[in-house]
Amino acid sequence: MMLLTCPWCGPRNETEFHYGGQAHVAYPERPADLTDEEWAEFLFFRDNTRGPFAERWAHSVGCRRWFNAVRDTRTYEVLAVYRPGDPRPALGDAVPAPTPAP
């Protein structure tokens, strides 16, 4: 069982969350211009990193907001959580403990 820290609600049990796969995959700016290969890449190909991996989670039975986490897929250790729109934190940086909303 993993303990995940929602950036808005604080640490909660894994069962409160829904997994969203790789983070920072942007929708193509001009989808109509994509070749079949590029479209396949966007639809079906995601990184499958063995090690620290930036991924999306939704706090689906809590605040229902999405956020990102960097988690080591070998140990399942959560290295950082951050709000959507924020850049992926550099590894090794001290990640400030998220403050629950008042």
Place this chain on the structure above:
Amino acid sequence: MSTTPLPEHPAWLWRNPDPKPSYDAVVVGGGGHGLATAYYLARNHGLTNIAVLEKGWLAGGNMARNTTIIRSNYLLDQSAAMYEFALRLWEDLPAELDYDFLFSQRGVLNLAHTLQDVRESTRRVNANRLNGVDAEWLDADEVAKVCPILNTSPDIRYPVLGATFQPRAGIAKHDHVAWAFARACDAMGVDIIQHCEVTGFVRDGDRVVGVETTRGRIGAGVVGLTAAGHSSVLAEAAGFRLPIQSHPLQALVSELYEPVHPTVVMSNHVHVYASQAHKGELVMGAGVDSYNGYGQRGSFHVIEHQMAAAVELFPIFARAHLLRTWGGIVDVSPDASPIIGPTPVDGLFVNCGWGTGGFKATPSAGWTMAHTMATGEPHPLNRPFGLERFTTGALVDEHGAAAVAH
């Protein structure tokens, strides 16, 4: 202290050779699929200057971790052809390999708990019959006759409305399957090299000409990747991407009990599958953990969920004691169908994407992968399962179509 000398060690089933400088074909991954690939490369294509490279010990990955279910009742034509071919090979392999690996055709029930389940199940029975796969639709009373310990009363949360039944399905002892293939490979001259991890690929232009390993560089005419959950890691080292996500998949066994469970039961709706091994353990599994992971372990709530389903379906299991749980790393593709074929690197072939259902396909995966590696062209059975389907859009969408737990 006893003075009786220990008995002689029985004959080894395979040698433990040092790697040669090069081979005509190198298979990366010494699990069931890798061993079957090497076996059929030798048996069907006369290639015997082959090595199987295994980073750990032989068949210590998913081949030792699956729930040993064998069946071919898939909905789509391409899948039914692939899995039924495997089932026919399974029926001959104990004699062919001269090894009784306890293949037991005790049948599989796939339960239906909702009206939609019933519709999908009867559709699948009809599709199976058109594809030459044995299949029947049983109502709840008939289900109870096949598996008396199943709770078919109408007063449970998700009553059993009926089930599909494939009598030729069953189980086999997975580690013995690996040993049978390994012995047969070894007898034909295949080098099985354990504790030899592939760390990179040697290329000459666009073509692979060898592999870098923890035991040195090994030259190769062709290379086949049969590494299941670690396929993406190898593909990245070779310079291309696979549409694969690796997830932990857990299973568990109870302590040993006298035979109570005569068949295999799978329920996609309440999500558990259960059989009883020859030795007596109740063997159960369910779905993957949702997150990507390489840790060969998963989260406890997944186990808890499947146990709740199992106890509801099998009240007799309520007092059973859990012996152990474990996890393997499964390679899930976007359409829940395998990928077998060429890669963007010449001479490098891949067999992956079997997700949670690779054990049952061990013989046909090996057969078609061997054909692809030996001839450079896919076998008719794996032609629909190439990497190019994600570009053409010709998915084999068992995920969406069959609603059958893999």
